[in-house]
Amino acid sequence: MDAEPAAAADEIPVVGLRERRRLETQRELADAALDLFEQHGVHGTTVDDIARRAGTSPRTFFRYFPTKEAAVFASADDSARVVHDAISAVRGGASIIQGIEMSWMRLLERFDTHPGEHDRALRVRRLVGAEPSLLALALRNELEQVDQLTDAAVDAAGADADVIAARAAISTLALVLRLTIDEWMRRAELNVPASAREIYIEIRRGVATVARDLENEPPLRP
Template identity: 85%
Template structure:
């Protein structure tokens, strides 16, 4: 018989226990979605299938995720918190680069500190690469984050805002992060131990060198 965790007397628990229970249920649903997508593919899996595998109900599923595709991204809360922290830092006076990098490096440090999550991250990466609907959602999520961070940077700058420069800065940092994850995955698939934070710093240095080259050698036209 299915159990609906949200219908249990969880509301009587202290706030900390409720939050832990919420995160556990979210993760169980996400793990169930990942398993089923691997077994049957996205199109061969329904929300009912995911809820049943997780031992809960469709109603509970939709309290956590808007679609079955979204369920595989269990780290959505982490990403949202990173964006929120970066926006807060920029609005408090940090530069776009400082605000975003501080939040992202904290996230990468947490990932490095939890090697038990690495296998799951690789599984998610593989299924996202194999399923166009999941890849489209991942790219859309990234685009939305870029928009949110760009808006925050422009708002913080006020009348002096350079929208193009702000968008370029945010988009470049997003690209560095994506390339970092790609490189970490490449090394992990080869069973090479690597710190995702250190890879990010390597990528950052490479992009900074390119930026200096662009600045010192403007394009010429015949």
């Protein structure tokens, strides 16, 4: 794991009018949920409140989100696309590490180049730290991604699949990504400019060093 991740391709998806409107409505609902959760807490906010703030109906809300908590994670579409891209890469012959990292690097580079998203990311992070239901959902989303990627890796490997090794590798990469976001947030709170992509590479190198140490050291016995 000590090689630097491959650079992401510069891909700009073409978005049609209907899709653009869908994304706008989704974002309006997400922003309304974020504002209300900050003001009244998750338990003090209803789906009706969110829909009213966004100028739409509860019925429309449920077209986009299964629960009020899910509305805060408007970037779930990005995460779903990342998982889809990684699965496609693995099924196309890439290693599981290559497939995941090519997708995640695109996500981090998009984040770095869109500073307008940084304030919202900080607000969501503060809410997740303060609201147990949001933290539980964030962790559940990560676990679901690990499950999906593990299934794809096992399917691609066929009869030679090592399920435990695949899950360990994917869980480790998920941890690196989470630590990257945590560190970026910590620096942002201190007003220290930082690149999420560069932080990922830095943490990845540290994890690779630990992995080599684990490989060279036998497990300790009690």
